[in-house]
Amino acid sequence: xxxxxxxxxxxxxxxxxxxxxxxxxxxxxxxxxxxxxxxxxxxxxxxxxxxxxxxxxxxxxxxxxxxxxxxxxxxxxxxxxxxxxxxxxxxxxxxxxxxxxxxxxxxxxxxxxx
Amino acid sequence: xxxxxxxxxxxxxxxxxxxxxxxxxxxxxxxxxxxxxxxxxxxxxxxxxxxxxxxxxxxxxxxxxxxxxxxxxxxxxxxxxxxxxxxxxxxxxxxxxxxxxxxxxxxxxxxx
Numbered sequence: 001x002x003x004x005x006x007x008x009x010x011x012x013x014x015x016x017x018x019x020x021x022x023x024x025x026x027x028x029x030x031x032x033x034x035x036x037x038x039x040x041x042x043x044x045x046x047x048x049x050x051x052x053x054x055x056x057x058x059x060x061x062x063x064x065x066x067x068x069x070x071x072x073x074x075x076x077x078x079x080x081x082x083x084x085x086x087x088x089x090x091x092x093x094x095x096x097x098x099x100x101x102x103x104x105x106x107x108x109x110x111x112x113x114x
Numbered sequence: 115x116x117x118x119x120x121x122x123x124x125x126x127x128x129x130x131x132x133x134x135x136x137x138x139x140x141x142x143x144x145x146x147x148x149x150x151x152x153x154x155x156x157x158x159x160x161x162x163x164x165x166x167x168x169x170x171x172x173x174x175x176x177x178x179x180x181x182x183x184x185x186x187x188x189x190x191x192x193x194x195x196x197x198x199x200x201x202x203x204x205x206x207x208x209x210x211x212x213x214x215x216x217x218x219x220x221x222x223x224x225x226x
Contacts, residue, residue: 004157033213035216040218041218042201042216042217042218042219043158043214043216044216045213045214045215048213058213088155090157090158092157092158102160102163103158103160103214104160105157105158105159106157107156107157108155108156108157110155
């Protein structure tokens, strides 16, 4: 079955540690996105990538980094520079750059920094 | 992209139609209306989108007013599994990066 996988579902880290969240898709989608969601809030865009080896900052990129070495993978690193990293992180992908294409979301990773 | 306004929460009886309103009074001619929903602790799910004509699919119907300043998402026979947060999003055709901007959404509670 095609889809987006994120792992792990729950992640705990100590303050000051970098952590990398995995996002993989087998939908052959060109574009991939990372969003952050805080309790009771909507999603906010962190980074997005429209093509391999290229990515752009979203609204809240500070303290995060990404890479897009393969079409199917878009890992997100939460660095120690992110002041409040505890949140629900969602990865999404879409086919090409056609504006009306729907975004497909993964199940999310809940990160807790202790 | 134009901003949207939605009620914070709504209740609906199981089996009845759920009508979720969205105000987008500053929408421009090249902006579409999209609806996504998010069941608790899951990723959002696409429901439907439209420009100016009413749209229907297997999940819902989208009614857009003639002046396009507001729209209503209709779930014709709500079930308990439709309990979720529903997001109304307006997106332009020239939206670089094909990004979505999520507001607070409407928390729909379907009750037995």
